[in-house]
Amino acid sequence: MSLSGQDDARTRRRGPALEGALLDAAWAELTERGYESFTIDAVATRAGTSRAVLYRRWPGKPELARAAIVHVVAQDPIEVKDTGSLRGDVIALLRQANERRVRIATQLVVSLADYYRATGTSLADLRESISGGQGPIMDGVIARALERGEIDASRLTPRIRNLPVDLFRHEVLMTHSAVPEETILEIVDTIFLPLVLA
């Protein structure tokens, strides 16, 4: 019984191709069902494989979820373009984060419960491992503003430098939804710029 129509025509995936499919399936489950209802069984079924294959790669549910998140984020990096002014750069950055990260961030907080406890890590660690070694996202923006002489370097503490991103993130965490354009402008114009402009 080697040829029974389309059923036996399936090929057996391996290595990276399989792993990608597993992580995509995990991500889909995560977004559709949420972490609590996220089951290894469902991921295996959706990926057209069996649980054993998943357990060979990840110890359990939190690690699989985390891997899925990192995988998805890595495929969709945020680029910060030069708009010609600090204000424009920061607004562009926040808008982009709004478009490309809100769903992920929402999943992330609303989810990953126990993972932190089990591993002793925190949201901050996860944020770090997601942004990779590329350093704080604000770096490029700030560097250009300093070149242009737009900001008072003496006021630029690390905390103030990250203020727009931190406030944006706080907003997303609190509401679990995209941040309104007015809020972005408010953060930039009434908080960040007054603190750093020369």
Add this chain to the structure above:
Amino acid sequence: MSLSGQDDARTRRRGPALEGALLDAAWAELTERGYESFTIDAVATRAGTSRAVLYRRWPGKPELARAAIVHVVAQDPIEVKDTGSLRGDVIALLRQANERRVRIATQLVVSLADYYRATGTSLADLRESISGGQGPIMDGVIARALERGEIDASRLTPRIRNLPVDLFRHEVLMTHSAVPEETILEIVDTIFLPLVLA
């Protein structure tokens, strides 16, 4: 066999007394085990009762967890005292939150995963239901500062008014631990006060 030593000497709790014991047990489980390992079984055992009693009151695990959190927070309100200056008031407020809310907040974020999805609520809603009808915690602090003429009322947008608390919360959410004293001072002295002082 009505008298077998101490075993039958137990009394059967009812109403509020029982409910309090259930919520205390739930809270203890939550803090000791984390939300993911939080089981109705364990709560029932710890409270010396059976699951049926819990299911009679709450539909399931997320609702019980939430009820336990609200219960604990309600027993330990934050009071904001008058220290004589805006700076002192805000610092005192953050310090108190640091002492009395960090464990709870940590539980809270690291936990309650699916509840939001299931009910369509968010962290912001939970924050609201926890702070009760008493309004933003910064209100009293701001009112006194306005009386003293310490702040420029025109700069006082709602967002800026809540900035210290929001940044504090963000810090806790990110690190899952208490906020260092220096960070509290930094938030107040390099961000909040420069934005509002006349």
Add this chain to the structure above:
DNA sequence: CCACTAAGAGACATTGCGTATCCTAAATTC
């Protein structure tokens, strides 16, 4: 004192977990 409510014990089917075993398709080696 009687009737009613609800506490507490326990049984039940169901579901997800994590492990182990087996077979075979794909990759690797000679």
Add this chain to the structure above:
DNA sequence: GAATTTAGGATACGCAATGTCTCTTAGTGG
């Protein structure tokens, strides 16, 4: 390109927790 090794995929197992029910009995109020 055949032989060998690796790992994918199916299946079954025991375990733990869920949520539902039933039953007995302790406390409460009339």
